[in-house]
Amino acid sequence: MVTNSAATAVGISASKIIPLSMTALLGLFIVGFVGFSHLEVVHNAAHDTRHSLAFPCH
Amino acid sequence: MSLFRNIVFTAVIAGLLSGLLLTVMQSFSTVPLILQAEVFENAAPETGHSHDAAPAAAGAAAPAAEHQHGEEAWAPADGFERFIYTAAADMLSAIGFALVLVAASEAFGGFKGWRGGLMFGIAGFLAVILAPGLGLPPELPGMPAAELGPRQIWWVSTAVCTAIGLGLIAYTRSAVFAALAIVLLIAPHLVGAPLPPSHETAVPMDLHARFVNAVYATNLVFWAVLGALTGVVRERFRAGEEASAGSPAKLASR
Numbered sequence: 001m002v003t004n005s006a007a008t009a010v011g012i013s014a015s016k017i018i019p020l021s022m023t024a025l026l027g028l029f030i031v032g033f034v035g036f037s038h039l040e041v042v043h044n045a046a047h048d049t050r051h052s053l054a055f056p057c058h
Numbered sequence: 059m060s061l062f063r064n065i066v067f068t069a070v071i072a073g074l075l076s077g078l079l080l081t082v083m084q085s086f087s088t089v090p091l092i093l094q095a096e097v098f099e100n101a102a103p104e105t106g107h108s109h110d111a112a113p114a115a116a117g118a119a120a121p122a123a124e125h126q127h128g129e130e131a132w133a134p135a136d137g138f139e140r141f142i143y144t145a146a147a148d149m150l151s152a153i154g155f156a157l158v159l160v161a162a163s164e165a166f167g168g169f170k171g172w173r174g175g176l177m178f179g180i181a182g183f184l185a186v187i188l189a190p191g192l193g194l195p196p197e198l199p200g201m202p203a204a205e206l207g208p209r210q211i212w213w214v215s216t217a218v219c220t221a222i223g224l225g226l227i228a229y230t231r232s233a234v235f236a237a238l239a240i241v242l243l244i245a246p247h248l249v250g251a252p253l254p255p256s257h258e259t260a261v262p263m264d265l266h267a268r269f270v271n272a273v274y275a276t277n278l279v280f281w282a283v284l285g286a287l288t289g290v291v292r293e294r295f296r297a298g299e300e301a302s303a304g305s306p307a308k309l310a311s312r
Contacts, residue, residue, distance in 0.1 A: 019062035020161045027069070027157025034151050036210055044133035046147035047199075048140065052080075052088040053151060054187055054196035054273050056209035 064295040065160045072287040073153030080152065080280040081145040087272035089144065091265060092199060098260040099200025152280070155182060156288050162221075166229055168296065169289035179285015181224050187277045189220040189243075193251030196273040198266055201259045204252035216246035 034046050035055040043050070043057075050057045134140040159178050160169075169175040190213045197203060223242035226235045 016061065016164065019065070020164050022062055023065045023069070023157045024161035026066075027154040027159075027161065030150055030154030030157070034147050034154065036214075038206070040131035041133075044131060045143040047133075048084070048089050048092055048144040049147035049151060051092050051196070051198065052084045052144075052148075052273060053277065054191050054194070056194060056203070056206060056213050057197065058199070058203060058206065 060299060061164075064299060065157065065164070065292075068160055068288060068291045068295055069153050069156035071291050072284060073156040074149050076156075076280055076284040076287055077149030077152035078145070079283055080276065081141075081148045083276040083279065084144070084148070085141065087276055088269060091269040091272060094265060095198035095200055095261050095269070098262070098265075101260065152284055155186070155281075156284060159285065159288055160292055162225075163288075163292075166225075169292055171293055172286045172289040175285040175287070175289020175292070176282060177285070179281045179283070179288070181221070181228075182285060183278055183281035184224060185217050185221040187274065187281070189246070190216045191270075191274070192247060196270050198261050198269050200261050201266070202254040202256055204254050208252040212246065212249075212251045216251075219243070219246050 033042065035050055035053065037043070047057070134143045159175075159182055163169045163174065163178050169178065193216065194203075194209060194213060203209065219242040223239040226239035226242070230236070230239075
């Protein structure tokens with residue numbers, strides 16, 4: 001099992017790389033916008049979420 | 059592109075459900091503590107300890123405080139509106155985390171069911187909540203903190219280093235990589251998080267202690283549920299992928 005998954009990790013098919021990196025970037029963008037944006041309005045709207053997820057705030 | 063679409067659907071379903079659960083847990087645990095801390099935050103500047111003064115008056119006197127909520131910026135009204143925005147932000151964050159989680163797992167061969175998803179969820183908790191929290195404990199409104207920019211940089215670096223370190227431990231078998239993983243896990247804490255010049259605050263210590271506990275407890279449950287749900291939903295979609303799109307080739311190859 002372990003060697004199997006390691007092998008697939010190395011041999012990740014080229015067709016998968018683009019969709020996977022796109023999804024990862026989309027996810028990071030969403031989290032970055034909600035949790036890290038310096039826009040005052042976004043900060044105020046997501047205020048309790050930022051504190052409750054222990055994101056740096058204020 | 060069906061892979062991209064399926065991952066997005068998976069993340070949206072798992073994120074909406076676990077984000078909703080997180081919002082419900084928060085509204086009983088962390089949010090009441092945040093509201094209590096805001097009373098101290100608004101009472102603190104200059105006016106001294108006049109807690110009984112009308113909150114509106116205290117708010118009007120507040121702009122002198124270091125606190126950056128400008129008076130002109132829009133903010134949701136307390137109560138239901140604020141709850142709705144918190145719920146939306148929770149679900150959006152959950153969807154974002156789920157997208158990254160699925161992408162990472164697919165790069166290493168997929169979740170293989172809820173158990174694998176749960177492992178990834180726990181790893182997410184370690185990388186996103188626990189490791190950054192060791193240097194920058196969850197903070198309540200009105201607590202002193204260093205400049206926002208450096209703290210965000212330290213937070214992101216710590217999360218990334220921890221995630222890579224955990225990945226190396228889980229997916230490699232050489233001693234060199236294990237050593238590198240340990241260095242990555244420890245290095246951010248040796249560097250140290252940016253700290254405020256003074257830790258003095260009007261927010262009581264026990265309020266903060268209860269808040270830290272509540273944050274860790276709710277987020278552990280949230281990440282475990284997010285991971286397991288993502289694993290389950292992803293497996294459903296994968297079954298569909300193989301049954302419809304790839305069936306002739308897949309069947310022939312078996």
